[in-house]
Amino acid sequence: xxxxxxxxxxxxxxxxxxxxxxxxxxxxxxxxxxxxxxxxxxxxxxxxxxxxxxxxxxxxxxxxxxxxxxxxxxxxxxxxxxxxxxxxxxxxxxxxxxxxxxxxxxxxxxxxxxxxxxxxxxxxxxxxxxxxxxxxxxxxxxxxxxxxxxxxxxxxxxxxxxxxxxxxxxxxxxxxxxxxxxxxxxxxxxxxxxxxxxxxxxxxxxxxxxxxxxxxxxxxxxxxxxxxxxxxxxxxxxxxxxxxxxxxxxxxxxxxxxxxxxxxxxxxxxxxxxxxxxxxxxxxxxxxxxxxxxxxxxxxxxxxxxxxxxxxxxxxxxxxxxxxxxxxxxxxxxxxxxxxxxxxx
Amino acid sequence: xxxxxxxxxxxxxxxxxxxxxxxxxxxxxxxxxxxxxxxxxxxxxxxxxxxxxxxxxxxxxxxxxxxxxxxxxxxxxxxxxxxxxxxxxxxxxxxxxxxxxxxxxxxxxxxxxxxxxxxxxxxxxxxxxxxxxxxxxxxxxxxxxxxxxxxxxxxxxxxxxxxxxxxxxxxxxxxxxxxxxxxxxxxxxxxxxxxxxxxxxxxxxxxxxxxxxxxxxxxxxxxxxxxxxxxxxxxxxxxxxxxxxxxxxxxxxxxxxxxxxxxxxxxxxxxxxxxxxxxxxxxxxxxxxxxxxxxxxxxxxxxxxxxxxxxxxxxxxxxxxxxxxxxxxxxxxxxxxxxxxxxxx
DNA sequence: AAGTCCTTTGGGAGCGCTCCCAGGCGTGAT
DNA sequence: ATCACGCCTGGGAGCGCTCCCAAAGGACTT
Numbered sequence: 034x035x036x037x038x039x040x041x042x043x044x045x046x047x048x049x050x051x052x053x054x055x056x057x058x059x060x061x062x063x064x065x066x067x068x069x070x071x072x073x074x075x076x077x078x079x080x081x082x083x084x085x086x087x088x089x090x091x092x093x094x095x096x097x098x099x100x101x102x103x104x105x106x107x108x109x110x111x112x113x114x115x116x117x118x119x120x121x122x123x124x125x126x127x128x129x130x131x132x133x134x135x136x137x138x139x140x141x142x143x144x145x146x147x148x149x150x151x152x153x154x155x156x157x158x159x160x161x162x163x164x165x166x167x168x169x170x171x172x173x174x175x176x177x178x179x180x181x182x183x184x185x186x187x188x189x190x191x192x193x194x195x196x197x198x199x200x201x202x203x204x205x206x207x208x209x210x211x212x213x214x215x216x217x218x219x220x221x222x223x224x225x226x227x228x229x230x231x232x233x234x235x236x237x238x239x240x241x242x243x244x245x246x247x248x249x250x251x252x253x254x255x256x257x258x259x260x261x262x263x264x265x266x267x268x269x270x271x272x273x274x275x276x277x278x279x280x281x282x283x284x285x286x287x288x289x290x291x292x293x294x295x296x297x298x299x300x301x302x303x304x305x306x307x308x309x310x311x312x313x314x315x316x317x318x319x320x321x322x323x324x325x326x327x328x329x330x331x332x333x334x335x336x337x338x339x340x341x342x343x344x345x346x347x348x349x350x351x352x353x354x355x356x357x358x359x360x361x362x363x364x365x366x367x368x369x370x371x372x373x374x375x376x377x378x
Numbered sequence: 379x380x381x382x383x384x385x386x387x388x389x390x391x392x393x394x395x396x397x398x399x400x401x402x403x404x405x406x407x408x409x410x411x412x413x414x415x416x417x418x419x420x421x422x423x424x425x426x427x428x429x430x431x432x433x434x435x436x437x438x439x440x441x442x443x444x445x446x447x448x449x450x451x452x453x454x455x456x457x458x459x460x461x462x463x464x465x466x467x468x469x470x471x472x473x474x475x476x477x478x479x480x481x482x483x484x485x486x487x488x489x490x491x492x493x494x495x496x497x498x499x500x501x502x503x504x505x506x507x508x509x510x511x512x513x514x515x516x517x518x519x520x521x522x523x524x525x526x527x528x529x530x531x532x533x534x535x536x537x538x539x540x541x542x543x544x545x546x547x548x549x550x551x552x553x554x555x556x557x558x559x560x561x562x563x564x565x566x567x568x569x570x571x572x573x574x575x576x577x578x579x580x581x582x583x584x585x586x587x588x589x590x591x592x593x594x595x596x597x598x599x600x601x602x603x604x605x606x607x608x609x610x611x612x613x614x615x616x617x618x619x620x621x622x623x624x625x626x627x628x629x630x631x632x633x634x635x636x637x638x639x640x641x642x643x644x645x646x647x648x649x650x651x652x653x654x655x656x657x658x659x660x661x662x663x664x665x666x667x668x669x670x671x672x673x674x675x676x677x678x679x680x681x682x683x684x685x686x687x688x689x690x691x692x693x694x695x696x697x698x699x700x701x702x703x704x705x706x707x708x709x710x711x712x713x714x715x716x717x718x719x720x721x722x723x
Numbered sequence: 724a725a726g727t728c729c730t731t732t733g734g735g736a737g738c739g740c741t742c743c744c745a746g747g748c749g750t751g752a753t
Numbered sequence: 754a755t756c757a758c759g760c761c762t763g764g765g766a767g768c769g770c771t772c773c774c775a776a777a778g779g780a781c782t783t
Contacts, residue, residue, distance in 0.1 A: 047769075055732080090441070091506055156433065321667075322666075326641050391739065403764065404761085416761065419762085435739050439740055444741090
């Protein structure tokens with residue numbers, strides 16, 4: 034870690050210029066990779082930069098250029114506990130990776146209260162960032178619309194509905210659920226139940242669709258007694274499982290739309306004296322830590338979280354570029370999921 | 379969410395001044411809470427600010443004032459998977475909470491490679507942030523020393539050793555471990571084993587100390603055959619548990635220095651035909667999601683993560699203030715842990 | 724030899740703020 | 754009435770960049 038000291042006084046662009054015997058503009062051009070600089074000059078400047086240990090002053094650059102070189106990653110606090118851990122850390126890791134060789138900075142913003150939301154709205158409206166990444170917004174969150182209105186580049190993780198107007202990155206929830214259920218059917222299960230998330234969330238709808246698609250494709254009957262809402266919580270999973278067992282005691286498999294609900298369901302299955310997977314096969318969704326540590330370990334659908342994070346960053350950066358260039362090419366991106374097979378099915 | 383539009387042109391301080399019929403300096407004074415402004419003027423300015431929807435331009439302020447109003451939260455990538463989720467999200471939540479009514483911004487920096495570390499070092503050396511929060515650094519990480527050398531305010535989560543020179547916030551690992559083991563002894567267990575973390579980590583040493591302290595206080599013999607290194611991993615926990623069982627098949631309780639290792643130990647106990655807690659009581663550390671979802675749910679020592687995050691932010695802000703004022707009052711802070719009792723003990 | 728066009732370069736202006744100095748004005752003392 | 758001393762206030766200077774214009778020079782053409 035060689036950082037030339039020269040304590041107190043950081044070198045400025047002007048000093049670099051003087052040292053290299055060129056003008057300020059030229060150094061600026063070299064730094065920003067402008068084309069029209071002779072090789073010789075460029076080399077001289079680069080050397081001066083290296084020798085002086087020059088690092089551009091972001092504030093000055095932002096002020097002069099009117100950009101900020103920063104994007105905000107916004108996480109609604111409610112989600113912080115619920116979806117919780119693996120989701121965020123995965124996405125953050127991806128975003129950070131993608132940003133690593135940009136000189137964009139990542140601002141982390143947790144939003145807990147309406148007051149904080151307003152404050153962030155102000156902040157964003159004042160164009161203090163170049164773009165915004167919104168993680169797991171609710172359908173009724175006003176932020177996406179605000180961002181659209183003020184023409185601030187933004188990317189959502191997940192969609193609020195089937196025809197999302199803001200650019201997004203999502204994973205293939207339908208396909209993942211379908212694969213999970215196909216897997217269960219392939220193992221000879223015939224009475225496959227599902228514990229869904231709250232059906233006012235698009236992600237929950239998709240996973241239910243996937244379930245139905247798989248049954249239909251296999252020519253199995255759809256029995257509404259095999260479908261129960263688990264609310265994406267462990268307690269909800271318990272409740273839903275009890276309901277399912279009372280309605281169809283003969284069920285031989287359950288697809289849960291989240292691992293946490295699967296954990297609840299698993300507990301109820303145990304209480305009812307049923308073995309997993311011998312009597313009832315179980316599959317979850319998310320491939321979280323919970324899944325790996327359940328007994329037996331839970332088969333689950335993995336979302337490519339890190340890749341989603343990378344995609345989000347990439348899509349956002351493109352959007353920022355496009356805006357600058359006057360283009361406007363907004364599109365969503367859906368990434369594939371993967372079934373991780375473990376002992377529970 | 380009322381954000382006055384006035385699209386395209388954000389109001390500047392100058393415009394606020396004109397609108398309020400005062401000079402630039404006066405508006406600046408009001409914004410920064412300087413004392414010597416008459417009440418009347420202050421009110422007029424505040425109203426102008428509100429009516430124009432003025433939001434100060436950070437870049438300009440940073441440039442003029444030579445500060446940045448931003449702090450960096452640095453997470454070494456290696457840790458991102460290991461300690462993983464609850465640790466970071468808890469700390470981040472705390473930091474963010476504490477920063478919420480400051481106008482400090484939180485920059486998130488993941489460091490994976492030496493190259494990224496150097497880049498961050500450059501960045502920090504160029505004083506592009508006002509302070510740094512370092513999460514779970516290793517004893518051999520060069521970053522803390524660098525920060526000390528360039529006199530950049532910094533706070534560590536956890537200590538690298540008993541006499542940490544950089545300000546830190548830690549939880550009471552020794553006390554937590556001691557409480558856990560006392561709890562086991564209180565339940566009548568006499569052959570209490572422990573699975574430790576890697577003993578070159580200070581945190582692992584502390585937890586082992588707590589274990590020994592509790593045994594000593596209860597007048598129980600210390601048997602080195604009851605101590606095994608589990609390396610803070612699940613596989614390590616398995617290995618350590620096997621070793622312990624072969625050395626002391628009569629053990630009736632195990633204190634694991636992390637939940638993840640406890641999960642490994644639990645699996646081995648099951649394989650060996652032992653019941654938890656009837657035959658062997660089990661306690662973990664961290665109170666992570668894993669603990670709640672184990673079968674039976676795992677008694678564990680909770681670290682006040684969110685409070686640690688808040689403390690870190692607070693200590694850092696104080697330090698930044700102190701530096702400005704020429705003072706220099708660096709100190710560590712240790713927060714208490716709490717034993718969460720569940721069915722495993 | 725003069726004119727044209729392109730590439731490369733230097734440096735002025737200005738981004739929106741903070742810092743600080745000088746000046747205005749009121750109050751109390753002389 | 755005069756002076757000294759405060760408190761407020763306005764606005765110049767300057768933070769370190771980017772943007773852009775003008776100018777210098779080289780390679781061709783006429």
